[in-house]
Amino acid sequence: FGMTEVHVVAKGFDKQVDAYDRARPEYPKEAIDFIARELTFDNHQKRKVLELGSGTGKFTRMLLPFLEAGHLESITAVEPSPQMREKFSQTVSSKIAILEGTGDRIPAEDSSVDVVVAAQAFHWFASLASLKEIHRVLKPNGQFLCIWNLLDDRTTWVARFRDLFERYESGSPQYRLGLWRKCFEEDQHQMFDELQEHHLHWVWPNRTRELLWQELLSKSYIAALSNQDREKVHQEVNDLFDEMKVFGDADHVDVPYNTDIVWTRVKK
Numbered sequence: 001f002g003m004t005e006v007h008v009v010a011k012g013f014d015k016q017v018d019a020y021d022r023a024r025p026e027y028p029k030e031a032i033d034f035i036a037r038e039l040t041f042d043n044h045q046k047r048k049v050l051e052l053g054s055g056t057g058k059f060t061r062m063l064l065p066f067l068e069a070g071h072l073e074s075i076t077a078v079e080p081s082p083q084m085r086e087k088f089s090q091t092v093s094s095k096i097a098i099l100e101g102t103g104d105r106i107p108a109e110d111s112s113v114d115v116v117v118a119a120q121a122f123h124w125f126a127s128l129a130s131l132k133e134i135h136r137v138l139k140p141n142g143q144f145l146c147i148w149n150l151l152d153d154r155t156t157w158v159a160r161f162r163d164l165f166e167r168y169e170s171g172s173p174q175y176r177l178g179l180w181r182k183c184f185e186e187d188q189h190q191m192f193d194e195l196q197e198h199h200l201h202w203v204w205p206n207r208t209r210e211l212l213w214q215e216l217l218s219k220s221y222i223a224a225l226s227n228q229d230r231e232k233v234h235q236e237v238n239d240l241f242d243e244m245k246v247f248g249d250a251d252h253v254d255v256p257y258n259t260d261i262v263w264t265r266v267k268k
Helices: 010-023 029-038 060-068 082-091 128-137 156-166 179-187 209-217 227-243
Strands: 047-052 072-078 097-099 113-119 138-151 196-208 252-265
Touching (some): 010 082, 029 060, 128 138, 128 179, 138 156, 209 227
Parallel strands (some): 047 113
Antiparallel strands (some): 196 252
């Protein structure tokens, strides 16, 4: 969601809000601890955090303990989808405001927040216009951090699984393609320092066939398919799982993920 218009494929999220909240992976504790250290969430700094593209609040909920412990002064969430905002309001503490907004129209004052975060989201609105807007709302020395989870395709069945569903991406600017980096290259370190990166590997245990399908349904480009095409994908997924004996004799499998954290500091 950039240029004040939400990407047509991203609108698929509106159709599967419950699947998104139920089946999308959480972020590993190790990643949250790393972020808290890197962004100095402590009761001396009392940072104000603004989250862009907060969705149903998957990441926001993991920041909530820092707010409750007094290590953050405030968290403000921004999300363009009314359906996502409604789910957020149902599942996240009333201590956190959820506002309508986009990457290039952030409902915040100039130099008003210490940290801007985007979880599983920045690839949708990565543009120079969004960077300018993030730069505007950050205080001097403020930080911008992005985090993404991605199925780890170093495992053979996961590579085949990803190949199967990534065919349906419809040219959308998915994180894995790296198109989101272009706006930082265009910035040429005028507004932000060089990107820093941290990568984690982890395993989500006890995932059932149905949960993996629900996670796939939560992807905007799968949710946007016709019922007929979605059923076709569902059958292809089941055939692949059977062919590769993904579950063996069990009804669950441990699924490998990578979590990528990218951050930078504002120049002001």
